[in-house]
Amino acid sequence: MNSSIPRRRILATFGGVFAGLLALPAARAVKKRLAKAPGAPRDYDPTKHKWLMCIDVDKCIGCGLCADACKTENHVPEAAHYFRTWIERYIIRKPAAGSATARGEVQVDSPNGGRGGFAPTLVPREEILKSFFVPKLCNLCEDSPCTQVCPVGATFDAPDGAVLIDPTYCIGCGFCIQACPYGCRFLSPVTKTAEKCTLCYHRITRGLKPACVETCPAQARVFGDLKNPVEDDPLQAFVRNNKVNTLKPHLGTNPRVLYANLDKEVR
Amino acid sequence: MIMPITQVLAEVAPHFEGYVYPNESGTHPLWGVLIVLYPYITGLVAGAFIMASLVRVFQVKPLEPVYRLSLLTALAFLLCATLPLLCHLGHPERSYQIMITPHLTSPMAIFGFVYAWYLMAVLLLELWFDYRRDFVAWSEIETGWRRILYRTLALGMTDVSDKSVALDHKLSWIISIMGIPSAFLLHGYVGFIFGSIKANPWWGNAIMPIIFILSAMVSGIALCVFVYMVLCWLRRRAVDLRCLDMMGMYLFYALVIDATVEALDWIHRAYSAEEGFHVMEYMAQERLFYTLSIGQVLMGTLIPLLVLGTLQVARKYVPDIVRKRLYFTCGVFVLIGVLAMRWNVVMGGQFFSKSLRGVMSYKLEFAGAEGWLLGLVLLSLPFIILTVLIKLFLSERLPTEGHVPHRLEDPSI
Numbered sequence: 001m002n003s004s005i006p007r008r009r010i011l012a013t014f015g016g017v018f019a020g021l022l023a024l025p026a027a028r029a030v031k032k033r034l035a036k037a038p039g040a041p042r043d044y045d046p047t048k049h050k051w052l053m054c055i056d057v058d059k060c061i062g063c064g065l066c067a068d069a070c071k072t073e074n075h076v077p078e079a080a081h082y083f084r085t086w087i088e089r090y091i092i093r094k095p096a097a098g099s100a101t102a103r104g105e106v107q108v109d110s111p112n113g114g115r116g117g118f119a120p121t122l123v124p125r126e127e128i129l130k131s132f133f134v135p136k137l138c139n140l141c142e143d144s145p146c147t148q149v150c151p152v153g154a155t156f157d158a159p160d161g162a163v164l165i166d167p168t169y170c171i172g173c174g175f176c177i178q179a180c181p182y183g184c185r186f187l188s189p190v191t192k193t194a195e196k197c198t199l200c201y202h203r204i205t206r207g208l209k210p211a212c213v214e215t216c217p218a219q220a221r222v223f224g225d226l227k228n229p230v231e232d233d234p235l236q237a238f239v240r241n242n243k244v245n246t247l248k249p250h251l252g253t254n255p256r257v258l259y260a261n262l263d264k265e266v267r
Numbered sequence: 268m269i270m271p272i273t274q275v276l277a278e279v280a281p282h283f284e285g286y287v288y289p290n291e292s293g294t295h296p297l298w299g300v301l302i303v304l305y306p307y308i309t310g311l312v313a314g315a316f317i318m319a320s321l322v323r324v325f326q327v328k329p330l331e332p333v334y335r336l337s338l339l340t341a342l343a344f345l346l347c348a349t350l351p352l353l354c355h356l357g358h359p360e361r362s363y364q365i366m367i368t369p370h371l372t373s374p375m376a377i378f379g380f381v382y383a384w385y386l387m388a389v390l391l392l393e394l395w396f397d398y399r400r401d402f403v404a405w406s407e408i409e410t411g412w413r414r415i416l417y418r419t420l421a422l423g424m425t426d427v428s429d430k431s432v433a434l435d436h437k438l439s440w441i442i443s444i445m446g447i448p449s450a451f452l453l454h455g456y457v458g459f460i461f462g463s464i465k466a467n468p469w470w471g472n473a474i475m476p477i478i479f480i481l482s483a484m485v486s487g488i489a490l491c492v493f494v495y496m497v498l499c500w501l502r503r504r505a506v507d508l509r510c511l512d513m514m515g516m517y518l519f520y521a522l523v524i525d526a527t528v529e530a531l532d533w534i535h536r537a538y539s540a541e542e543g544f545h546v547m548e549y550m551a552q553e554r555l556f557y558t559l560s561i562g563q564v565l566m567g568t569l570i571p572l573l574v575l576g577t578l579q580v581a582r583k584y585v586p587d588i589v590r591k592r593l594y595f596t597c598g599v600f601v602l603i604g605v606l607a608m609r610w611n612v613v614m615g616g617q618f619f620s621k622s623l624r625g626v627m628s629y630k631l632e633f634a635g636a637e638g639w640l641l642g643l644v645l646l647s648l649p650f651i652i653l654t655v656l657i658k659l660f661l662s663e664r665l666p667t668e669g670h671v672p673h674r675l676e677d678p679s680i
Contacts, residue, residue: 014387014388017387081290083290086288106624108622110289113289145465148373149372149375149464150370151365151370151373151375151379152373169361171361171364173355173356173375174355177290178297180466181465181621182621183621185290192357193358251466
C-alpha cells in the first residue's frame with residue numbers, strides 16, 4: 001500500500017483549511033462597506049462632515065451639567081466609575097517657602113465625575129496658587145490606538161471624525177480600554193461591551209449639538225463641522241483666537257479635541 | 268465577622284490613592300488573574316516545545332527521555348491557552364469573530380491565527396508524524412476503545428515500512444524546524460499584545476516580546492523538569508540524572524539571558540527616567556514588593572541562578588539525591604517566579620492610573636469571574652489534560668517505536 005498519496009491529501013486538507021481561514025478577512029471588508037454608523041438617520045452621509053470639539057479651560061466653571069446631561073442623554077450607567085465625559089478639578093498649591101520652585105503640589109479630583117459640581121476644597125485659599133476645571137471626553141484621535149487594537153474591528157473611525165463602537169459586534173475584551181491613553185472608555189456592566197463618547201452621534205447627525213455642548217452654561221465647549229462652516233463660525237474663531245493644545249501630544253494620537261489655555265499639569 | 272468572609276468569598280473593593288480617571292476607579296482592574304494566566308500558559312507551551320526541539324533539531328541526545336513528554340506538555344497547555352481569554356470576554360459567544368473578521372492591525376486578532384497555526388500546523392502535525400508508527404503498532408496490540416482510538420489517530424495510514432517511517436521522521440524534523448520560530452512567534456506575539464500599548468508606560472516597550480520569549484523558555488524548561496520528576500516519582504522510576512543535568516544546564520543558560528535582558532530593561536527605564544518612571548519606581552518598591560522583589564527577582568531568578576550556577580561548576584561534588592532535590596526546587600521556584608512576573612506585568616500595568624497621579628490597592632478575590640478559585644481551576648486543567656495524554660500516549664504498557672530510542676523508565680541513558 002502506498003501511503004504517500006493519502007498523506008499528501010491530508011496535508012493538503014490541513015493547508016486548505018488554514019488558507020481558508022486566512023482568506024476570510026475579505027469578509028470583513030465587505031461587512032465594513034455595508035455597515036452603517038449606529039444611531040445615524042438613513043440620509044446622513046458621514047463623508048460630508050468633519051466634526052471637531054474645542055474646549056476653553058478658562059471658561060469651565062465646574063458645574064458638572066455636561067457630565068449629568070451626558071449620563072441622561074446616553075443612558076450611561078449611574079455608578080461613579082462609568083463616564084463618557086467628566087470634569088477634573090486641578091488645584092495647584094503655592095510653592096513651599098524656600099523651595100525655589102515655581103509651583104507647589106498639584107491636587108486633582110473628580111468626585112462622581114464632577115456631576116453636581118464640586119464641594120469647596122479643603123486646601124486653604126491662601127495656599128492656592130491657582131485652580132481650574134478641565135472637561136474630559138473622547139479625544140477623537142485621528143490615529144486612535146483604540147481602533148488600532150480592536151481585534152474584530154467593532155471600534156472604527158467614522159469618516160466624519162467620530163470614533164464609534166458597534167455594540168452588536170464588540171466581544172468585550174477590553175483591549176481598547178487599555179489602549180486609550182485618556183481613560184475615556186469603560187466596559188458597560190449592562191451590555192458587557194466597550195462604551196465611550198460618541199459625540200451624541202444620534203443628535204449631531206440630525207443637526208443638533210452634543211448634550212454636553214448644549215447644556216454648558218459657560219460655553220466652554222465649542223462644537224462644529226469643519227466641512228460646513230457657518231457664518232462667524234465659532235470653531236474657526238476659537239482656533240484663530242486661542243493657542244490650542246491637545247492632551248498627551250507625545251503619544252502621537254493626534255486628538256481632534258482641542259484645548260485652549262491648557263496647563264502642563266493636565267494629562 | 269460577616270464582612271471579612273464576604274470579602275474573601277465575593278469581591279474585595281479596591282482602594283485608590285491619588286487621582287485616577289473616573290473610568291479606572293471600578294471594582295477591580297479590567298484585566299484580572301485570568302489575563303495573568305493567559306501569557307503564563309502560552310509561555311509554558313512555547314518553552315516546552317523549544318525543549319522538545321533541542322532533541323529533534325539540535326540532537327541533544329541526553330534530553331531524549333523528555334522529548335515526547337515535552338511535546339505532550341506543550342499540547343496540554345496549548346489546548347487551555349485561550350480558555351482564560353474566553354472566560355474573560357464580555358461576549359465569549361462572539362469570540363469566533365476574531366477568526367472570521369479579524370482586524371488586521373490588532374495584535375490580539377493576529378494572535379488567533381498564530382495560535383491556530385501553532386496548534387494545527389506545528390504541534391499536532393509533529394506529534395502525529397512522531398506517533399504514527401506507534402499508533403499502528405498499538406492499535407494491533409490493544410483492545411476495546413483504546414484500539415479504536417489508536418486506529419483512528421493513525422488516520423488510516425498503516426504503512427510502517429522503513430521508507431514510510433523515514434518520511435515521517437523527515438517531515439517531523441522539518442515541522443520541528445518550523446516550530447522553533449513559530450514558538451517564538453506565538454509567545455513573542457503575546458508580549459507584543461502588551462508591548463504595543465503605548466498608553467501604558469509599564470507595558471509599552473519594544474523589548475517586551477523578547478522578555479516574554481525568554482521568560483517563556485525559562486518557564487517551559489522548568490515545567491519539563493517539574494513534570495518529568497513528578498512522573499518518575501509517581502511511577503517509582505529512577506530519574507535519568509544525565510537528562511536532568513542537561514535540563515538544569517539549559518535552564519541556567521536561559522535564566523542568565525532572561526535575567527540579563529530584564530535587568531537591562533529596568534536599567535534603561537531607570538536611566539532614561541521618562542514620564543511615568545516615578546510611578547513605576549513606587550510600584551516596584553511598594554505595591555509589587557512581594558511579587559516583584561521576592562517572587563520574581565529573589566525566588567524566580569537569583570536563587571535558581573545561584574543554585575544552578577553552582578551545580579554547573581561543582582556538579583560532581585554534589586550527591587545525586589541532593590542534586591535531584593535542588594533541580595526540583597529550582598524548577599518550582601522558576602515556575603512561581605515566572606507566574607509572579609506575569610502578574611507584575613499584567614496587574615502592575617493596571618495598578619497605576621494612566622493619569623500617572625494615582626495608584627490602586629487590589630486584593631485578589633476568592634470567588635467570582637476574576638477570583639483566584641477560577642484561576643486555580645484553569646491552571647489545573649492543563650495538568651489534568653496532561654495526565655490523560657500521558658496515560659494514553661506515554662503509557663508504560665505500550666512499546667515505543669517512534670522517534671524516541673529510549674523509554675522513559677530506562678535508567679541506563
